[in-house]
Amino acid sequence: MNNRYLEGAIAEDLKENIGIYLLIIISLFFVTTFNVTANDIENSDDDITITTTQDATPVAVATATATNTNQTTNNSLPIYNLFPGKSILLKYPLPENLQNIAKENIILTCNNIIIPFYISKNKLLHAYIAESYFSTLKPYNCSISISINNKNDITNPVINPVTSFDIAAINITAINYPTEYLTVNRKKLNIPKKFLNKLSTEKDRLQKIYNSSNPEPYFQENFRLPLNSELTSKYGVKRIFNKKKNSFHLGLDFRAASRTPISATNDGRVVFIGNLFFSGKTIIIDHGIGIFTMYAHLSKYKIRKGVLVKKNQIIGYSGRSGRVSGPHLHWGVRIHNNWIDGQTLVQNDNLKNI
């Protein structure tokens, strides 16, 4: 029991209330293979890849045998460097012959996954590309395809009705995220069956939400960090329990005394409010085009599910709900079903008047 996890947690908690020491013991009881961090134990549905569709209109992806209208060759493709657990903002100026095509007829795929996008007023296609923490590190291309059915664009028929071409090459470079080794009682690594069922239900419920992002962005400006306080646990830390059980911290923990006001990091719609097994009282905001932010371990909500929130609007108050050892804010950023480092989203670009 002489590890940093316990020492730090107990010392911090004793300052507040001796009774909370008991909570630490209880929380350790729930240490599992799912996700356990120095501050919290979180959801672990991060190693799944699910295609996010961005539009209600089902359109077939054109084949590679189609005419290349953009005259883009693989040799001249812009190259983006991406890292596991990070995101980039891909921008592509739509060629003139594509500018009048309805968005519903343009399909962007990266690594064979349909990626939501938006087109700015100056005809730049914008798409956030996120790389899984569990990346295979294989490079891939992003391609645009135009569907045959152009029913939304009667006045501007497509000259080449089916076309597909690459617009960017994505290179993935490995990152060495830190590893921490922890030792806990072996019995405490197992989770009671009744809680596993609850977790499974939660996971299904959340996945439905994550698959239903608004096809257009709600936001018009950069994302910001939820708090200016110290990061108490960084993104990507790998923890190994008893030399064999792994967990991954796929969010950012901010120091936050209980009842610190927490505000939205960008405009969006509140798509989930509820008390989750690991994350406690949690708010999830859909920002559109497959981007979600999660605010966990809250003590109180200040908004209701379904409402639109503005950037900087207070949505709740921090706390210590869920499987935590002390009050803090866990901020998760999910892009196209990958939990990524929210700091990279904040740094992605200067968005203005999109």
Ligand SMILES: [Zn+2]
């Ligand atoms: Zn966390």
